[in-house]
Amino acid sequence: MPVLPESAEYSIHSPNAHVIGDAAEALAVAERVAAVLLEQDAERDRTRQVPAEVVDLYSNSGLWGISVPREFGGAQVSYAVLAQVIAIISAADPSLGQIPQNHYCLLEDIRLQGSAEQQAHFFTLALQGHRFANALSETGGKNVQDIQATVRRSGEGYLINGRKGYCTGSLYAHWLAVLALDEEQRAQLAFVERGTPGLAVLDDWDSMGQRTTSSGTVLAQDLRVSAFNLFPTYRSYETPTLAGPFAQLTTAAIDAGIARAALRDTIAFVRQHARPWIDAGVEKASEDPLTIIQVGALDIRLEAAEALLERAGKVLDAARSAPDAENVAQASLAVARAKVLTTEIALEASNKLFELGGTRSTLKQHNFDRHWRNARVHTLHDPVRWKYHLVGNWLLNGVKPPRHDWS
Structure with a gap:
């Protein structure tokens, strides 16, 4: 039998998490944590290093436990609020925004399929600040559902x-x-x-x-x-549950955060460093009429994506107490619509940053390419072209979305 490799070393400390009480506190904590994470976002990307104290600060904030049901001591924030929290964190650092995405999905698995004893045990761990990670997918198989373990x-x-x-x-x-x-x-x-x-x-x-x-x-x-x-x-997939739409909602929220980050840096760079085009006849890039139009268009499309994301969360919230084939299908459709827009605006905003910022924006010192790299990689999670098919097949043929993690 081959020798098992040594696990990678990382400082894993005992958790000591705050327990968040409600949605308002969750959103406030998310904003405070995001402000800290934003400070060294570009440097963490450049070095591929995340100090242990940064991850500890994040998980000990209590944000990783906000979806734990109330009967087990959690805030049980709505799906819509959870998506908003993920987007807030991801706008500061989408890599760290993605770290607990599967943690939240695993808590949903525990809620859906755990016994009362299992739920009590693992939900308590989550509230204490224990971090759960996934070992779900496999590489090299026929498709994402080809599991050999x-x-x-x-x-x-x-x-x-x-x-x-x-x-x-x-x-x-x-x-x-x-x-x-x-x-x-x-x-x-x-x-x-x-x-x-x-x-x-x-x-x-x-x-x-x-x-x-x-x-x-x-x-x-x-x-x-x-x-x-x-x-x-x-x-979770033998009968209608929100497992699939929930996973997709959390993924779409990360993409919305990436788009927000790219637009934020575009606006700041255009104001401070970009130059107007010579034919514009203006003094500053922020007064260039074609640049103004482009920034306005990005903001409108991002607002539309975030609105569909919020709406999708509310559709899931409405179905939570009694999921059936119809309302689970509607949840999948709502999330699919949101995911199309969050994917497209993440890619567009991270690309437009360079077009509107000009050559100076490509300098390594800014590391703005991380926004495009993050958008391009994360939106490959599952092909958005199939979201168009999912919605169209429902409208034309009445075919309900498939039930799996990607729908």
């Missing part, structure tokens, strides 16, 4: 074997949630504490964008997990 009974517990990729936040996590197929080819989700024998976290994410998300590799080799830590996640 296995989970098999062994005594009173289970053994997991497999290689996982795109494991966002894995370097910073206290717990890894590993997806594997059982003997009946059903997807099971195992929560495994960092440092468990048979688990290795590799810091090998080297993408051009979202550089500090730690979306690298996780290896499981005869990884032992107790039955208590196993969740039957396949059930």
Whole structure:
């Protein structure tokens, strides 16, 4: 049997999180945390390094626990508010905005498929500030649903074997949630504490964008997990649930944040450094009429994207108490519409920054290319062209969206 590589080193401290009480506090805390994260955003991207105290500040703020249900001590903020929080953080640093995206999705898995005892245990951990990361996807398969990792009974517990990729936040996590197929080819989700024998976290994410998300590799080799830590996640798609629309909502929120960051830096650079075109006959770039039109157009399209994002969150909120085939389909459609606009404005705004800022905006000292790199990489999460198809197929043929993590 091959020797399991050593896990990447990172300072994982014991959590000590504040517990946020309601939506208003969540939004206020998000703004305060975002202000701190924005200070060194460009430098973290440049060095591919995130100090442990930065991640600790973020998770100990209480923001990672705001979706925990009220009956377990959480604020249970609405889906719309959670999307807004993610967008606020992502406008400051979208890599850090993405780190808890799967954490929130895992909390939703616990809500949907956990027993009362499992929910009490893992929701308590989340409120304490424990960070959950995913080990869900795999690379090299036929498609994103081609899972080769296995989970098999062994005594009173289970053994997991497999290689996982795109494991966002894995370097910073206290717990890894590993997806594997059982003997009946059903997807099971195992929560495994960092440092468990048979688990290795590799810091090998080297993408051009979202550089500090730690979306690298996780290896499981005869990884032992107790039955208590196993969740039957396949059930989330056997019947209508909001698991898929929820995952898509959180993803779209990150793209909205990237767009907001790009537009923010465009406005500041045009005001302070750009030059007007000679034919404009004005003194400052901010007075150039064609530049003014372009900035106005970007703002309008971003406002439209954010409005659809908020609307999508409210559609999910309306379906939460009693999801059925119809309202889950409507949730998927609402999120698809939002995701089209958040994807397109993230790419457009991050590209227009250079057009409107001019050659000076490309200097390395500004590191503005991170906005485009982040937008280009993160919007590859799933193809937005299929969102157009999803909406059109519903309108023309009455075909409900498929039920999976990408719909």
